Amino acid sequence: LKAEDLAQGVADWDACFASGQALAEISDKAENFRAAILRDKKTRKGKTPPEHAFFEAAEKLWQRRDTLEAELEQQRLALFRDFLAWATPEMQTRKRARRQVDYDDLLGNLHRALTGARGAALAASLRTRYPAALIDEFQDTDPLQFEIFQTLYANRDNPAFLVGDPKQAIYSFRQADLHTYLAARKEARARYWLQDNQRSCPGVIAGVNALFSANPQAFMLAGLDFLAASRGAKPLPVLFDSSDIERGAFHFWQLPAGEAALDKASALQRTAEATAAEIARLLAAARRREICVGDSPLPPKRIAILVRTHRQGWLIKEALAAVGVQAAELAQDDVFLSAEAEDLERLLLALLEPARLGALKAALATPLFGLNAHDIAALNEEEAALNAWLERFARWHRLWQKRGVLAALNRVGQERQFAARLLALPEGERRLTNHLHLVELLHRMEDQTPQAARLLREFSRKRQAGVEGLDETAQLRLESDRDLVSIVTIHRAKGLEYDIVFCPFLWEGGGQPSGQALPGQFYHDGDGRLRLDYRPEGEAAKQAARQEQAAEWLRLYYVALTRPVHRCYLVWGDYTLRGSRVESARSLLNWLVAGAGYQPEAWLTADGKTLPDAAALKTAWQTLIAGLDASTEALPETGLAGQTRRVAEEAAEDYAAAVAHRALTPGFRIDSFSSLIRHGDFSAREGEGKAQDDLPDLPSLPDAPERLAAQMAQRAQTSPDDILHFPRGPQAGDCIHDFLERLDFDRPESHAFAADLALSRHPPGDPERKADHPAMLKTLATNLAATPLPLPGCRTPFLLHTLTPERRLVELEFYLPVARLDAHVLQNIMTAHGEPVPRLDFPAAHGFLKGYIDLIFAHEGRYYVLDWKSNHLGWTPEDYSDAALREAMGAHGYTLQARLYLLALHRYLKCRLPDYTPAQHLGGACYLFLRGVRPDWQQPNGLPTGVCLLSPKGELVLEMERALG
Numbered sequence: 027l028k029a030e031d032l033a034q035g036v037a038d039w040d041a042c043f044a045s046g047q048a049l050a051e052i053s054d055k056a057e058n059f060r061a062a063i064l065r066d067k068k069t070r071k072g073k074t075p076p077e078h079a080f081f082e083a084a085e086k087l088w089q090r091r092d093t094l095e096a097e098l099e100q101q102r103l104a105l106f107r108d109f110l111a112w113a114t115p116e117m118q119t120r121k122r123a124r125r126q127v128d129y130d131d132l133l134g135n136l137h138r139a140l141t142g143a144r145g146a147a148l149a150a151s152l153r154t155r156y157p158a159a160l161i162d163e164f165q166d167t168d169p170l171q172f173e174i175f176q177t178l179y180a181n182r183d184n185p186a187f188l189v190g191d192p193k194q195a196i197y198s199f200r201q202a203d204l205h206t207y208l209a210a211r212k213e214a215r216a217r218y219w220l221q222d223n224q225r226s227c228p229g230v231i232a233g234v235n236a237l238f239s240a241n242p243q244a245f246m247l248a249g250l251d252f253l254a255a256s257r258g259a260k261p262l263p264v265l266f267d268s269s270d271i272e273r274g275a276f277h278f279w280q281l282p283a284g285e286a287a288l289d290k291a292s293a294l295q296r297t298a299e300a301t302a303a304e305i306a307r308l309l310a311a312a313r314r315r316e317i318c319v320g321d322s323p324l325p326p327k328r329i330a331i332l333v334r335t336h337r338q339g340w341l342i343k344e345a346l347a348a349v350g351v352q353a354a355e356l357a358q359d360d361v362f363l364s365a366e367a368e369d370l371e372r373l374l375l376a377l378l379e380p381a382r383l384g385a386l387k388a389a390l391a392t393p394l395f396g397l398n399a400h401d402i403a404a405l406n407e408e409e410a411a412l413n414a415w416l417e418r419f420a421r422w423h424r425l426w427q428k429r430g431v432l433a434a435l436n437r438v439g440q441e442r443q444f445a446a447r448l449l450a451l452p453e454g455e456r457r458l459t460n461h462l463h464l465v466e467l468l469h470r471m472e473d474q475t476p477q478a479a480r481l482l483r484e485f486s487r488k489r490q491a492g493v494e495g496l497d498e499t500a501q502l503r504l505e506s507d508r509d510l511v512s513i514v515t516i517h518r519a520k521g522l523e524y525d526i527v528f529c530p531f532l533w534e535g536g537g538q539p540s541g542q543a544l545p546g547q548f549y550h551d552g553d554g555r556l557r558l559d560y561r562p563e564g565e566a567a568k569q570a571a572r573q574e575q576a577a578e579w580l581r582l583y584y585v586a587l588t589r590p591v592h593r594c595y596l597v598w599g600d601y602t603l604r605g606s607r608v609e610s611a612r613s614l615l616n617w618l619v620a621g622a623g624y625q626p627e628a629w630l631t632a633d634g635k636t637l638p639d640a641a642a643l644k645t646a647w648q649t650l651i652a653g654l655d656a657s658t659e660a661l662p663e664t665g666l667a668g669q670t671r672r673v674a675e676e677a678a679e680d681y682a683a684a685v686a687h688r689a690l691t692p693g694f695r696i697d698s699f700s701s702l703i704r705h706g707d708f709s710a711r712e713g714e715g716k717a718q719d720d721l722p723d724l725p726s727l728p729d730a731p732e733r734l735a736a737q738m739a740q741r742a743q744t745s746p747d748d749i750l751h752f753p754r755g756p757q758a759g760d761c762i763h764d765f766l767e768r769l770d771f772d773r774p775e776s777h778a779f780a781a782d783l784a785l786s787r788h789p790p791g792d793p794e795r796k797a798d799h800p801a802m803l804k805t806l807a808t809n810l811a812a813t814p815l816p817l818p819g820c821r822t823p824f825l826l827h828t829l830t831p832e833r834r835l836v837e838l839e840f841y842l843p844v845a846r847l848d849a850h851v852l853q854n855i856m857t858a859h860g861e862p863v864p865r866l867d868f869p870a871a872h873g874f875l876k877g878y879i880d881l882i883f884a885h886e887g888r889y890y891v892l893d894w895k896s897n898h899l900g901w902t903p904e905d906y907s908d909a910a911l912r913e914a915m916g917a918h919g920y921t922l923q924a925r926l927y928l929l930a931l932h933r934y935l936k937c938r939l940p941d942y943t944p945a946q947h948l949g950g951a952c953y954l955f956l957r958g959v960r961p962d963w964q965q966p967n968g969l970p971t972g973v974c975l976l977s978p979k980g981e982l983v984l985e986m987e988r989a990l991g
Contacts (some may be wrong), residue, residue, distance in 0.1 A: 043410050103546065103560040110558075133255040140177045149177055153184050164190030165207045166197050169556075172206045180213070188214065193584045194251055197516060204578075205554035208249050222258035225523050227265070229275020229655040230590050231255055236650055238584065240619050245584075246577040246626040263320030265525065265592035269311060272697050273593065276656040278647075281533065281599025283640065293601040294341060294531065297663060297806045301530045302345035303664040304595065305329060305511060308526065309351065319592065326352075328525035330512045334585045338531050346511065354510040355456070361467070362488045366460035369394055370468075371489060374482050377426055377434060381839060383412075390415065393457070394448050406696050409841060409874070426478060432469040463987075478785055516586045527590035532583055533597050535613035547571040569627050576630055580614055591646055597661065598647055602638055611637040620646035694873040697844070699926055702852075702868050703919045740901040747801035749809075749957050752902060753792040759896040761788035762956065763880065765803050767836055768893050771811045771826040777804045813970050817890060818950040818977045824885050835882040840930040845991025847871040852922075855989060859982045861925065862916035875990070879927050882934075888949030889935060891927045895920070906958025906971040914973055915953065924951040924976050925986060932983050944980030945958035951976040 057956065075081075096539040119129065139148055159179060161167065167190075179186035188210055197205040211217065212476065223231050235254040238244045244252050267273060279300065281293055288296060312324040331353075333339045339355060346353050367391035376382070376389035387405070390397040405412045418441075426434035439445065448538045468485060475481045512524070548562045549570035559567035589592060598619075601610045608615075612632060620638050621629055628636070638646070651658050667962040683764040744750050752758060765784035770776045781803040790799060814823030849866040856863040899905040899914060915921045928951055958972030965971060 027172075028488050031909070055216045098177075099842055106546075107560060117668070131884075133174070137174055140174060145177070152178055153182065157184050159184075159186040160189065162189045164188040164210070165192050165195040165204060167206050167210075168203050169206050172210055176213075193581055194250070196520065196578060196582050196585060198578055199497070204247070204250075205550045205556075209554050210382055219253065221253065221255055223255040224258035224260040225591060226257075226588070227262055227275055227592050228257045230592070230594055231257055233276035233594065233654055233656060234584075234587050236654055236968065237587065237618050238297045240646075240650060241617060241621045243621070243626060244618055244952070245580050262591065265324075266318045267311070268316045269307070271659070272657050272818060274655050274657040275593055276651075276654055277593060277595050278651055278656060278658040279595065279597045279599075279661040280647075280658065281597065281661055283600055287600045287602055287607070288329065290534070290601050290603045293599075294338070296663075297530045297533075297597050298338075298341040298345040299664045300344060300662045301331060301528050301595070302349050302351065303662060305331075305346065306351050309511075324525060325509050326511045327354075327509045329528075330514050330519065330522075330524040330526075330589065331528045331530065332514055332516050332519055332589065334516055334534075334582070336515075342513055342530070347514075352510050353513050355513045361460050361463050364460045364464075366457055367464055367489050370464050371482070371486060373435075373438070374468075374485065376419055377423050377438075378482055380416060380423045381837060386415060386419055389419075393448060393451060393462075394444050395442060407694060407873075420906070428849060429912055430469070430476075431472050431478070431481060432465065435465050435468070462504070483783075483786060505625065516582050519525075519589050520585050522588055523591055525591045526595075528595040529586050530595065530597050532586065532615050533599060533601075533610075533613060535609035535611075535616075536603075549574055569631070571639065572630055573626050576614060576626070580618070583614065583618070584874060599661070600643070606634070607640065608632075608634045608637065611640070611643060615645055616646075618716075619643075619650055647751040652881070695871070696704070696841070696876050697868075697871045698876050699919070699923045702849075702866065702871070702923070704868065708755055736904075737901045744901065746795075746798050747805045749802050749806040750898070751795065752799065752802045752806075752896075752957075753790040753795075754896075754898050755791065757788055758790035761785060761790045762803070762806070762896045765807075766787055766810075766880070769807055770831070771807070771829055774807075774811075777807045780807075806956060810954070810956070812961045813959050813973070814961075815952060815973060817885060817888075817952060817971060818975055819888055820886050820949075822886075826908065829883055833884045834882075838879045838882055838930075838934070840877055840879070840934070842875040842926075842933065842990060844871050844873055844875050844932060847875075847990055849990055852986070855982070855985050856922060856925070859979060859985075861921050861982070862915070863919065863922050866922075875926065877926065877930065879930065882931060885949070887947070889931060889947055890949040891924065891931055891951040893920075893924070893927065893951070893953050895953055897955055898957055899955060903958070903963040903965070903971045906955055906963070907965050908969070908974075911953070911955060911972070911974040914955070918952060920974075921976070924953065925979075925982060927951060928976075928978060929986050929990075931981050932987065944978060948978040948980055948983065950978045 027488045057436055061963075109756070118131075118134075121127065127135070134607045139145060156178075159175065161175065167228050175186060178184075188207075190207055192204055192207050192211075195207065216768065220906065226234075238252040239254060279297075281297075282288055308317055308324060311328055312326075315323050331342050333342060343353060343355065372385070372392055373394060374391045379385055387402050389395065390402055392401075404413070422434050425437055444461065445458055448454050448461060451457055468481070471484055475484050506774040514522070547567040549557055549559070549567055551557050557567070558768075559571075587596075598615060599610075600607060603609045611634065612629065616638075617624075617626075617629055618645050626633075626699040654749045691836065741750070752762070761784050764787060765780050767775075768780040768783060781800045784803065785799055792799075811825065811827035814825060816823050848870050853863065853866045877889055880894050883890055883892060895914075897914060897918075899910055904910065915924075928948065932944060932948060935947055939947060953976070955972040956972070958971070959970065961970070963971040
């Protein structure tokens with residue numbers, strides 16, 4: 027260790043304390059020094075570590091941190107233990123208060139009744155009604171159920187038959203308890219066995235017998251022994267295979283061994299590809315009648331690939347797709363995680379808000395409608411086509427409101443032929459099944475959430491919840507009952523049979539679960555009682571839990587290997603994980619074949635020195651295979667992986683876009699107010715708030731200190747629910763606009779719902795004040811409703827709370843035809859009429875001018891444009907005075923925007939009022955700077971703050987209309 031390194035370490039230590047750094051940062055430095063110096067393996071031979079007060083302090087700190095972390099973990103586990111003790115009775119209390127019961131409650135209630143004061147009378151009544159009982163699949167029974175049956179039938183003359191196979195107990199995650207079966211077996215008066223296997227051919231039965239007889243402790247748990255089965259009398263058709271390679275009832279594939287051993291990821295991929303290639307060969311041979319079951323060609327649906335995890339299923343499905351084989355997947359995945367759920371959510375949003383062009387185009391881009399990018403871009407040029415889509419979605423929207431989501435989605439699907447379109451896509455049946463499943467779930471959800479917006483929100487929540495929110499109703503359904511190869515999880519395969527079964531991934535070590543979802547260790551004690559052990563030093567509990575988990579995986583293997591009728595493909599062999607073969611050697615498949623002589627706990631924790639080496643494992647496997655009617659070969663090399671690599675290499679080549687050598691003149695296009703001001707001399711853009719800090723920078727004003735002091739004082743006095751505290755920026759502006767768009771000013775009870783919906787759709791930021799945001803929006807609505815607006819041309823001020831739905835239009839979208847519009851022509855018109863507008867500099871417009879008007883309303887026979895502005899101009903009434911608003915209107919180009927909106931209103935009224943004249947009907951524009959509109963803020967002239975009123979100027983409107991051509 028160099029002296030300067032030591033000095034730097036001590037300096038770092040002192041600096042940590044001097045700067046008040048966190049304990050974790052200090053201890054990290056201690057750890058580094060501890061690793062570098064204090065460990066003997068870091069010290070050269072014949073040398074001793076240097077001694078220094080710093081090293082002693084670092085070691086003490088490290089020990090203190092270890093102690094503290096252990097104490098914190100103990101406290102956390104104690105808290106969780108106390109929670110479990112409290113939660114169960116508390117849950118029952120709450121359910122009783124709400125008069126709710128579930129399936130577990132039915133069992134619990136019955137058990138309490140049978141063991142209560144009147145339990146004997148109830149038991150006698152039940153025995154009279156059910157004098158005998160036969161309980162199938164008893165290995166999946168939980169202790170509570172067994173106690174119920176014991177109370178009813180134990181020590182009685184009434185017979186109770188318990189039928190089950192403990193080797194197939196694989197549902198502990200559903201509270202099935204194998205130890206309950208073992209306890210019941212001890213109490214049985216008589217025991218009977220079914221030793222004849224009526225399902226499988228003799229070769230498959232012999233293979234299963236050999237695999238589970240090679241190790242006397244095959245299933246690891248005491249009391250769970252394997253009894254060899256024999257072939258039953260039921261006749262079976264013969265599997266005929268005329269291929270060149272002989273394949274027995276068990277066909278073993280060996281992973282590459284020795285120096286050629288694959289890493290785990292490559293072995294998984296190679297196995298999936300070999301499985302897919304063999305299935306493709308089988309199906310091709312069946313079409314030529316070279317593989318038959320009895321007199322019929324082998325059907326695809328009689329071939330199954332059994333997987334343990336969805337990741338393995340995806341590998342297989344991708345490999346099958348690469349060789350052109352269709353497969354149906356029996357899985358427990360969540361349909362809300364599918365791509366079809368995302369597509370349906372987009373469609374629902376467009377149906378909920380049919381006037382939102384972005385939502386409509388997003389829906390049209392889904393596979394449900396099948397429009398491509400060119401089709402959607404063309405809608406910008408074809409007004410008639412776009413209007414046709416808008417009318418369709420508006421019609422479907424009304425159907426949803428009137429008859430519910432199922433009627434609306436069925437009508438859309440019929441008119442746009444969803445089924446035909448989805449079936450034509452790759453994995454079309456899977457897509458259509460998911461879509462129909464989701465529509466059904468939406469229909470069920472609507473019973474609890476009939477309001478359309480909330481139904482969509484609940485649907486979105488389920489999509490975000492993922493597998494945490496999975497229940498049986500949302501599990502993926504089988505996409506087809508047609509003749510397709512099946513990819514099945516082993517849990518789902520229980521009880522099924524297939525002519526040919528592939529078990530491609532049982533060789534994978536590390537398959538046994540590494541832990542539980544809850545803290546602590548779950549295991550059964552010597553009396554078969556379930557225990558939950560929280561002790562961190564409880565190595566015996568950890569070992570017992572690990573062994574029980576591994577034992578269940580072995581029972582899962584038994585279920586998998588007993589599914590085939592005629593042939594089973596099984597892969598075995600060696601692989602590496604981060605350069606080590608320990609996980610491979612310690613796999614549970616190797617336990618079955620080479621684990622004799624080892625204790626389960628020793629095998630599960632063994633290292634490379636105590637496990638059988640590669641040669642011993644190979645000998646054990648070869649001995650087992652040689653004694654069977656089996657065939658074996660090296661895992662086939664399909665070449666698919668190489669092809670994939672070549673495609674990836676080609677895709678990695680450098681490509682460059684072609685260079686345009688001539689300028690393109692602008693053609694027919696759709697412009698908006700934003701595009702007109704994009705290249706002009708403006709201080710801000712439409713939709714953006716004023717760029718400023720919390721307090722404005724006023725260094726150039728002579729009264730800057732006084733104004734700054736007034737700003738600070740006013741800010742300190744504003745209440746937490748004041749809209750002045752609401753976040754700023756585009757997202758916050760969208761939230762406010764969404765809130766006001768949904769608001770009924772004449773119905774205060776609607777304000778809370780509109781606020782919740784707007785905040786959920788457009789989170790405005792500032793999470794520290796999130797709890798105050800709903801109150802801010804509701805206060806804004808109250809202020810707007812109560813502020814008198816002295817509209818141009820009106821005798822009395824106007825109040826928003828008097829505005830009824832029939833006198834308003836919300837978010838009116840318009841398209842104004844434009845023959846040609848030059849920037850300087852528009853600039854000259856505005857200037858000639860005394861309208862403030864900065865320099866305009868946009869390319870000549872030709873096509874349409876598009877926009878959305880926040881609100882159009884009628885008052886005293888005139889029609890007005892109203893626009894909400896969320897700009898934050900300051901904290902005092904003076905910041906929202908006439909002078910301040912005129913400055914903001916000119917700086918942002920809002921005056922030009924107002925005139926364009928009045929022109930759109932003029933064209934709208936011109937088409938709808940037979941006697942329309944601008945002088946009589948066009949009322950003007952009202953721009954409300956929302957943060958400054960409130961009834962208690964007034965200017966010296968008595969007018970409200972935050973309100974900018976523009977007279978109609980009919981001549982200006984007509985001149986702009988002529989300029990557009």
